[in-house]
Amino acid sequence: MTTQTPVVVFAGRPEQREAYERDLRAAAGEAGLGMTLVMDPAEADPAAADYLILAPSGPVTDFTPYTRLKAILNLWAGVEQALALPLPPGVPLVRMVEEGLTLGMLDYVTGHVMRHHLDLDRYVGNTTALPWEANAPPLAAERKVTLLGLGALGGICASRLAGLGFQVHGWSRTARYVEGVTCHHGADGLIAALDGASILVLLLPQTPQTVGIVGASALSRLAPGAAVINAGRGPLIDDDALLAALDRGDLGHATLDVFDVEPLPVEHPFWTHPNVTVTPHIASITRSGTASRALVSQIARGEAGQPFLHVVERDRGY
Ligand code: NDP
Secondary structure, rough: OOOOOOEEEOOOOOOHHHHHHHHHHHHHHHHOOOEEEEOOOOHHHHOOOOOEOOOOOOOOOOOOOOOOOEEEEEEOOOOOOHHHHOOOOOOOEEEOOOOHHHHHHHHHHHHHHHHHHHHHOOOOOOOOOOOOOOOOOOOOHHHHEEEEEEOOOHHHHHHHHOOOOOEEEEEHHHHOOOOOOEEEHHHHHHHHOOOHHHHHEEEEOOOOOOOOOHHHHHHOOOOEEEEEEEEEHHHOOHHHHHHHHHHHHHEEEEEEOOOOOOOOOOOOHHHOOOEEEEEOOOOOOOOHHHHHHHHHHHHHHOOOOOOOEOOOOOOOOO
16 A cells, blocks of 8 residues: 655745755655645645745745645734735645744844843934943833734743743733733724833734724833833734824834835835834844745645644634
8 A cells, every 4th residue: 555645735935945945855764744746836746745945935826726625824923915815715824833933033022122232222323422320121020012913923922022021011912911911902902902002013913903003092102211012913003103202202213124025125214214213124024944844734634634823814814
């Protein structure tokens, strides 16, 4: 009797093929998983494909020839672009949760929270003498830091910030428990989470319910001079309300990694605003080594008849 190995088609961007071919083969070898890997969808028989590894900006946008897929494995944690594609109904869409992506986000969020907490901009690289005042920052324990989104990324960032001693609050759609974190959920919970926060971190997905969630009303609840760090998606923030709050001085700083349009257009006022830091969607990235292990683990689950992890609920948008 011959056992068929699953056919896995890689539909990431062409420049990713070399790294993923090496890392997927290595991960499959480590896991003892046999698979037939096709790195260029143009060379695949779509009707024979069991798994499609997808970058929404990659070469596959017509899924109709892929008639027997067991799962579509998204290379990104955010799925709003994948959900905008004409995906085959009934095939599980699995989003990316992997160690490298998670650790990168931990570093980004921790670094930018500490920058605002310690007011590092005041001291780093200054070229003029500052008044010799003993205005030390408050202790972390005196600082309320709020994370909107307590999922794979937000939950672990909240946990680390709590470990650093901050008063950490988090907000999610459903009730969550994160040790050391005051967790809120639902519409009423949002107000409690925002009230008096001096650093606000956004790690929500982009869905119809979350677009524009940080507008004038949400911003008005933060502590005077608060900082906002957006590592989720650009449309979570109402840009005009953010700029207005910065210009009034109600908000002290915004560190933004994600934008409505990317790359951020050169004429956008964020580039030149003195109290905005722009990073080019690098808060974290999917790393092929660790991501390949996560992908192989999902395929192994599928082949063993186990449910996939991190399946997107299409009607809720994440
Ligand atoms: P998850 O799906 O694991 O978590 C999403 C969190 O948001 C959950 O806690 C969820 O609540 C909460 N949420 C969703 N909708 C609502 C809502 N309407 N009201 C309140 N809470 C809500 O996602 P990840 O943590 O893996 O990733 C979060 C986002 O980060 C991604 O969607 C992506 O957009 C972004 N990202 C950005 C990167 C970058 O480089 N800038 C890199 C990777 C991801 P509940 O727990 O109840 O489900």
